[in-house]
Amino acid sequence: MNPINFDQLKSQIEKAIETRLANGLINDPLGFILLDGFINVIYQKEIGNAFQIGGPTVPAVAVVGKSTGLIHTFALKVLLPHIEF
Template sequence: MTSIKFEDYKERISEKINQNVLFKNILVDPEGFLLLDGFFNIPFQPVLNGSINLGGPTIPAVAIIGKGTGLIHYFALKALLPDIEI
């Protein structure tokens, strides 16, 4: 698997998030938001059985945080940049 660097995609990610927030009326924060500088891998599992499955499937994502509220919004990376090789 090829490694990707956040900094190489930061501008494109920021543009896409701004489009989503402005044109799709996503409520973020009246004071604006900050793009967190890095990727998140959000784990998911098909069965809840009281344990955590390490090494299972994840959703690569990026996040923004509301400047005044601290509310965190996650965006699936592949949904923002469908052409990215991950």
């Protein structure tokens, strides 16, 4: 697998997110700031007595509401279905 560079995909990511924001899925009166990089959303099929590090993740990007500070994540593969990883 070749590394995926955020800066090379940034304009495509912004356009894909703007499309979703135009649909009114999320709202912030002052708009949003795109975090400069990828995040991994960890998911687990079980929760035990110990904190688990590692495991399967969903590559994602996030925006932060300028007035609310709420962080909204978008699965990268849903935003850009053509990318391979």
